Amino acid sequence: MAVWRDVAAQRFSRRWLLVAAGAAGLVAAGAVPWPAGAVDVDATALRRRILGSVPPHVGYAESTGRLGLPQIPQLESAIALFTSTTRIRAFVAGSDRWRVDQLTPAGERDTYRLDGVEYVWDFGGDQLTRVVGEAPIRLPRAADLLPPELARRLLRLAPADPVTTLPARRVAGRTAMGLRLTPSDPATTIGTVDIWADPATALPLRVEVAPHTGPPLLTSELLEVDDRTPDPSELTPAVPPGAATVSTSAADVSGALRQLDAPPPPAQLAGRSRMPLSGTPDARLPGVGIYGTGLAAFALIPATADLAGRVVDNAAVAGGTMVEVPSGRAVRLATPLVSVAARTSRRSGVLLIGTVVPELLEQAVRELPARRRRA
Amino acid sequence: MIGVELGLMLRRRRVWLCWVLLCALPALVAVLLATTRLAPAPGQGPAFLSAVVSNGQLFPAAALALVLPVFLPITVAVVAGDAVAGEASSGMLRYLLVRPVGRLRLLVAKLVSTAAFVLIAVALVTLTSYVVGVAAFGFGPGASLGGAGGITSLSGAVITPGELAVRTAAVVGYLALCMLALGAIGLFFSTLTDSPLAAALGVLAVVVTSASLLPLDAAAALRFYLPTTHWLAWIDLYRVPILWTAVRQGAEVQVSYVLVAFGAAWANFATKDVTS
Numbered sequence: 001m002a003v004w005r006d007v008a009a010q011r012f013s014r015r016w017l018l019v020a021a022g023a024a025g026l027v028a029a030g031a032v033p034w035p036a037g038a039v040d041v042d043a044t045a046l047r048r049r050i051l052g053s054v055p056p057h058v059g060y061a062e063s064t065g066r067l068g069l070p071q072i073p074q075l076e077s078a079i080a081l082f083t084s085t086t087r088i089r090a091f092v093a094g095s096d097r098w099r100v101d102q103l104t105p106a107g108e109r110d111t112y113r114l115d116g117v118e119y120v121w122d123f124g125g126d127q128l129t130r131v132v133g134e135a136p137i138r139l140p141r142a143a144d145l146l147p148p149e150l151a152r153r154l155l156r157l158a159p160a161d162p163v164t165t166l167p168a169r170r171v172a173g174r175t176a177m178g179l180r181l182t183p184s185d186p187a188t189t190i191g192t193v194d195i196w197a198d199p200a201t202a203l204p205l206r207v208e209v210a211p212h213t214g215p216p217l218l219t220s221e222l223l224e225v226d227d228r229t230p231d232p233s234e235l236t237p238a239v240p241p242g243a244a245t246v247s248t249s250a251a252d253v254s255g256a257l258r259q260l261d262a263p264p265p266p267a268q269l270a271g272r273s274r275m276p277l278s279g280t281p282d283a284r285l286p287g288v289g290i291y292g293t294g295l296a297a298f299a300l301i302p303a304t305a306d307l308a309g310r311v312v313d314n315a316a317v318a319g320g321t322m323v324e325v326p327s328g329r330a331v332r333l334a335t336p337l338v339s340v341a342a343r344t345s346r347r348s349g350v351l352l353i354g355t356v357v358p359e360l361l362e363q364a365v366r367e368l369p370a371r372r373r374r375a
Numbered sequence: 376m377i378g379v380e381l382g383l384m385l386r387r388r389r390v391w392l393c394w395v396l397l398c399a400l401p402a403l404v405a406v407l408l409a410t411t412r413l414a415p416a417p418g419q420g421p422a423f424l425s426a427v428v429s430n431g432q433l434f435p436a437a438a439l440a441l442v443l444p445v446f447l448p449i450t451v452a453v454v455a456g457d458a459v460a461g462e463a464s465s466g467m468l469r470y471l472l473v474r475p476v477g478r479l480r481l482l483v484a485k486l487v488s489t490a491a492f493v494l495i496a497v498a499l500v501t502l503t504s505y506v507v508g509v510a511a512f513g514f515g516p517g518a519s520l521g522g523a524g525g526i527t528s529l530s531g532a533v534i535t536p537g538e539l540a541v542r543t544a545a546v547v548g549y550l551a552l553c554m555l556a557l558g559a560i561g562l563f564f565s566t567l568t569d570s571p572l573a574a575a576l577g578v579l580a581v582v583v584t585s586a587s588l589l590p591l592d593a594a595a596a597l598r599f600y601l602p603t604t605h606w607l608a609w610i611d612l613y614r615v616p617i618l619w620t621a622v623r624q625g626a627e628v629q630v631s632y633v634l635v636a637f638g639a640a641w642a643n644f645a646t647k648d649v650t651s
Contacts, residue, residue, distance in 0.1 A: 015642035022638055026631040030599060060620050066592065089618060101530065101614075105607050106425075108529040108614060121531040124416075124425065128531065224620055234616065240527035242429060242516025 036168040036175045039199050043163040043179040047155055049202035050195070054095045054148070057203055058234075059172070059225035061088045063145040065218045068335045070318040072351070073310050078139040082218065082338070088142050090222075091230035099235050102142035111143050112237045119237040127244040128237055136277030136285055137299065147220045151195045151204035158183055158193075158294045171196050171205040172225045188296035189337050189355050201227060211336035218337065262287025262302035262348065263369075269300065270364040291354075291364070298339070298354020298361060300368075308349020311342040323362050330365045334358035341365045376480055380488040384454075390492060393450035397496055398503040400446060401438030405504070409511035423613075427508060430515030432526045434508020435501045435543060436613060439550060442500055443606055447493075448582045451554045454492050455561025456574030458485040459644065463569040478645050482562065486637055489558035494551040501547055532615040542617070546609045549622060553606050556629040557582065559636035560602075566644040599624070602632055 065082035072079055080086075087103040101110040107123035118131040143149060158181060166178030176196035183190050191212035197204045205225065208216035239245050265287060267274050272291040287302035303311075312331045316322065320333035320340075328345030334357075341352040341361035350368060352361045384390055404424075408414055414428045423437040459482075515526060525533040534542065560581055564574040585603040588594040598604055605625025611618040 015645060016639075019635065019638035019642045023631075023635045026635065027600065030627075060618060089614075103529075103611070103614070103618070105610060106423075108531075110530060123527075123529045123531070126426070126429070126527070238530075238532040238615075240531055240533050241525075243527065243531070 034170045034173075036170045039168045039175060039177040041165045041168075041177040041179070041199075043165045046177060046179050046197060046202065047163050047181075050151055050197055050204055051155055053202065054092065054152075055198075055201040055203045055227065056093050056229040057148075057201075057225050057227055058091050058230050059089070059222045061090065061146055061220060061222045062086070063088060063142075063150075063218070063220035065145075067217055067337050068318075069338060069340065070311070070314040070320070070333060072314070072340075073307050075139065078141075081140055081142065081145060086142055086145060088146055090143075090146050090148075091234045092148070093229050093235060097235055098143075099230070099237075100143035100146055109142070110237070111141060112235065114235065114237075121237055125244075126240075126242065127246060128239050130245070130247040132247060132249045134278075137288060137290065145220050147195075147207045147222050148204045150207045150220050151197070154193050154207070154209070154295070155181065155195070157297075160184075161294065166194055166196070169196055169206075172222045174198055174205065174225075176205045183295045185294055185296040187292070187356050187360055188294070189339065189357060190295045193295075198225075198227075203227070209337065214336060260287060260302045260304065260348070262350075265289030265300050266368070269367055270360045272298075272360075272364075292356065296354075296356050298352055298356050298364070300364070301351045301353070303342075303349040303351050305344050305347055305349045308342050308344035308351060311340075311349075311351060312344050315340060315342060321358075321362075323365055325366060332358045332362045332365065343368060376476060376484040377487050380484040381491055384488045384492060390454060393453065393492075394496055394499050397442055397446055397450060397500050401434070401441050401500060401504045402507045404438075404441060405434060405507045405511045426527070428512055430526055431508035431510070431512030432505065432515060432539065434512065435504045436546070436610075438500055438504030438508070439497070439546065439609070440607075443550065444586075447496065447500075447550075447554055448557055448579065450496060451489070451493055451557045452561055452575040452578035452582075453571075455489050455558040456565050456576075456578060457571040458489060458562050459565040459640075460568050460571040460574045461565075464571060479641055482566075482637070482640055482644060485562055485565075486555075486559060486633075489562060490551070490555050493554035493558055494547070497547045497550045497554065501543060528615040529610070529613050530615040534613070534615070542612045545612050545622075549609045549612070549626065550606075552626060552629045552633075553602075556602055556632035556636070559633045559640070563636045563640040563643070566640045600628065602629070605629065 063081070063086045065084065067082040069079050069083055089101040089103060090098070092098040096116060097114060099110060099112045101108055108121070109123070110121040112119040112121070120129045120131065122129070144153065161181055161184050163179045163181050166180050168175050168177050170176070177199050178194060178196040181193040181195070189211055190209060192210045194208040194210070194216070195204050196206040203225070206221040207219070209218040210216040265274055266289070269289070269291050275290045275293065277285070277288070277290060289300040291298055291300065312329050315331045315333040318333060320331040323330040323332055323341070325343060328343055330341065330343035332339065332341040337355060339354060339356055339358040339361050341364065343350050343365050352364055354361065408428060412428060415425045423433050423440060427434045427437045525535050526539055528534045557578055561574060561578040564577040565571070568574055582603060585601040588597060588601055589603060605621065605628055608621035608625040611621050
């Protein structure tokens with residue numbers, strides 16, 4: 001009897017060991033990264049190469065943001081880009097011929113750029129929108145978070161800031177060489193920007209943006225990439241039967257802002273000069289100003305009193321600090337990477353948002369004149 | 376042995392009841408949508424449901440999205456939990472094993488039977504909802520343009536009838552695999568207890584735990600390995616071009632669950648003292 005128990009126990013343990021080993025092997029196959037090969041990198045040369053070209057590629061990326069921003073009415077989808085995981089598919093033939101899809105569980109929102117014209121396909125709305133003109137600033141979209149675009153945008157903003165070499169790592173099945181950009185302006189909330197790029201094409205494959213302390217709060221990575229030029233059929237928006245086709249102008253946004261009748265933005269706020277804005281002439285944004293340079297910049301955006309009031313309330317609930325202003329209510333909210341301030345009075349409001357320390361936005365919100373309607 | 380188990384499954388009334396109920400829920404939703412025309416707003420509600428009122432051929436996808444989170448897992452839990460524990464609770468297991476039937480062979484037959492159940496369940500939901508969807512909402516705007524049979528993909532391009540059939544078959548296969556992973560877990564639990572109910576509840580506990588961990592940032596490191604993480608990857612099969620990344624990853628994870636859970640069932644059952 002005792003012998004039978006021993007044999008049974010042995011068989012029992014051997015079988016379980018086999019299953020446990022198999023399970024561990026399967027988990028390890030997915031979790032253990034392949035070692036990256038050695039790559040010689042000159043960080044300055046890599047930055048130059050990244051900025052110098054837009055290599056054609058087709059790929060799938062995921063961007064994860066943990067910025068802890070409060071809900072801002074009418075900006076929910078833009079805020080979600082920085083507070084959740086966004087699935088992105090890219091078909092890029094060049095800087096002026098590309099398609100970027102934002103993939104959701106319930107549909108898809110695709111942005112096409114073809115020879116200077118943008119198209120937006122929205123499955124939920126069953127509508128293709130042709131966007132004419134270009135606004136000087138616009139809300140963030142999934143295409144901005146694609147690693148190549150995000151990397152180029154951040155590097156372009158800080159051309160003089162120092163870059164150093166990072167160890168290579170495996171990204172999208174390739175050994176990628178890395179560089180770290182460290183902003184020199186102490187007013188920015190961004191501590192480091194880490195970029196890994198393909199050694200052959202300098203295509204950025206992974207971007208991490210971290211505050212001065214703590215882990216990265218915005219990470220975007222191409223999980224799969226193919227260095228092929230997309231097929232023209234992949235870059236041409238389709239209009240399925242029954243779908244609506246509409247045309248809109250970037251100037252429409254200007255019109256909406258014009259209705260607010262906001263005064264011109266001050267030439268200087270919190271010691272930072274207002275920067276000139278580009279964009280097509282018909283798409284100027286009244287009342288909007290960008291202050292500061294590089295990675296230490298913030299935007300001033302006019303808003304209705306109601307919207308600004310709701311932002312003040314939401315920010316206060318999210319742990320914001322109330323700011324004493326001569327008239328109305330104001331609040332500033334600090335997150336590790338982005339600061340937000342809002343001010344509302346009886347008839348108008350204003351939002352300030354940027355990658356600057358919250359004290360700077362508090363100073364700006366105090367300096368703003370009471371935003372009365374113009375006669 | 377496998378033929379015997381399949382025959383046994385097909386003769387069980389509870390199995391047919393599960394299939395009928397799975398098909399009835401989407402049909403009820405179709406009737407309600409067709410009569411009220413109150414579809415969810417775009418981006419809200421289950422996937423595809425907002426779009427089905429304009430094209431009934433999308434209804435199978437909406438139906439699968441409807442039954443996937445709760446009803447399909449419940450039926451799989453009931454059937455898989457009953458696989459071995461049901462024999463034990465009815466006192467049949469020891470007589471079954473007296474016959475010259477290896478325990479591994481019995482487990483394989485039970486797994487194949489579970490696989491057949493989930494495959495038939497997903498296929499039946501797809502087929503019945505196609506018929507109901509077309510009857511309730513028609514073939515879509517393409518019908519008047521001579522393009523009857525096509526649907527609008529999530530990317531805007533039209534999917535032809537042939538492509539739609541192939542993609543839908545792939546969806547059925549993928550979802551059957553996802554449910555088979557649950558079935559294998561149920562089979563394992565079924566070897567741990569003589570109570571089919573306890574085994575079924577164990578499967579549902581796995582589903583609830585996985586769904587609860589899914590949105591937590593703190594559980595991000597586990598997310599890839601959770602069984603429910605990949606359940607919605609089949610939606611990518613309705614994009615143009617198809618995005619295989621999530622489907623492939625999901626299939627790998629689900630196959631791993633099948634292998635490990637079946638291995639655990641075998642490890643436990645092979646030397647278990649069967650007294651019931």
